Amino acid sequence: MTGTAARLAKIFLRYGFKIITLLLAVSIVSFVLVSASPVDPVQQYILSLGTTVSDEQRAEIEEYWGVNEAPVERYFNWLSSLLKGDFGTSLLYRRPVIDIIGERFVNSLALMLCAWVFSGIIGFALGCVMGMYKDRLADSIIKKICYVLSSIPTFWLGLLFLLVFAVILGWFPIGFSTPIGVQESDVSIWQRLHHLVLPALTLSLMSFANIALHTRQKLIDVLSSEYVLFARARGESKWEIFKRHGFRNILLPAITLQFASFAELFGGSVLAENVFSYPGLGSAVSAAGLNSDLPLLLGVTLFSALFVCVGNMIANLLYGLIDPQIKEAQE
């Protein structure tokens, strides 16, 4: 038992190190990018105040922001306050960035989780159907649908849904995560779900093609193997073969792929949230970029990198579970 615990500890230590170096790199790159921008943050801040500022006050703000310090020094100041849990204050929302991220992440997580589970199940099921009926009508139809869906931009699909289901049919609200004019605490879970349906549907339709095509290929590989041939010779029916040999072999790779797709999921949610004015991290990051809200932009970037990193880590651990050879190579 101690051997297992030690191995687990070693794995976590290794991944912990990897995550920390990656996040450090992301913080450096994003800081350099933001500093290179011709947009003057002090000017933006003053504009966002909406009042005129005297030269003295301006100098004070510049001092507070440390604009006149060397970039390297500024980076280390920012990093040390990050480590203390201080992400700075958002210019756009006038609140600590960490609070905004926390609050909006809950919204985004609800959206992404729905889409993730839904696209996973639908994609896996369709992939199984395609694999079982390879080169038949169902296979070619679903395959064509997958190709078409992967050529449709997320935001346009969202626009179409908005047009059909919210504007023309009026089944769903046009945007936001809660009804307008209702207190946050009075919103029922049904109202929240009602607002979640369209964005979640958009996001899931965007991501299931990948998993479906992957599952199809895996199932075809399994079904053309020799042990399946033998099973068929023994008289197992098609369904029995799928249940005993196919399903078990392809489920875990599919789940792994889903975990590895966190980056696309987050990227898609930026677009879906913007179309539906859904108050999540995705709409925050694009608003931050458009309004030169540097603390928020940097904060969300780091957070999204952490999110993707965790997904990739889980995927890697699952790979090890599927294929012990990889696990040994990892250690």
Next chain:
Amino acid sequence: MKKMNRRTKVLIFTIIMALIIIAAYIAGALIPDSAVEADFTCIKQPPSLKHPFGTDALGRDLFLRTLKGISVSMTIGIVASLISAVVAVLIGVAAATGSKKVDAVINWIIDLVMGVPHTVLVILISFAFGRGLKGLLIGVAATHWCSLARLIRSEVMQLRSQQYIAVSRRLGKSSGWILTHHLLPHLVPQFFVGLVLMFPHAILHEASISFLGYGLPPEQPAIGIILSESMKYISSGMWWTAVFPGIVLVLIVLLIDRLGDNLRMIIDPYSAQE
């Protein structure tokens, strides 16, 4: 008439597709700015014979605007994917032929680029360049090279273990000679297939980022900007402003995607079978 084999059929389809794409591109590029100027005598008109896609809130003809927009998007897409593909070849070859350290650093950089959601990364890069065309191009180019670079790295690794390379080396040819005479010619088909497969992704990305409000100024009718303008009007029932430009975008992306697949089938039948 003799029956055509599959390859010839694919070849003919590919040429037809390429012609359609080029025709759409040239048609869009030839439309003068004056044709899409605001015309307040015919605002918010639904599709008709005179305006097949209808007109927008400023009375601009959406059909012409869409064509113009798609050609702007295609220009950005092809330039960005060209940059990206060249970067991918350089980095892939460097990773495969360089020392272990170079390889590790490049792998780490790829992990880094893949570790941030691309939409967020393009937003950051386009912010760094002041939200203009340049930032958009660099952003899209910087996020698309990774998978092709990995592919080329493994391809070169494989090539390097071939016997004829070893023979060349024994004959006293320099690494540079082997690179230009053996390795690079082998990568030409990979490069073109990778480029064409990257192209639709680049267009989709460009459209998404312009839709979010980064990139081109609103006067430039890129397809993403037309669609983001349409968002303001769909709640008042102007459905045509969102539907038609989007359909054109999807059709062009689909055509280019299929073109890439067909091209792969012609150039590299083995990998296309997988």
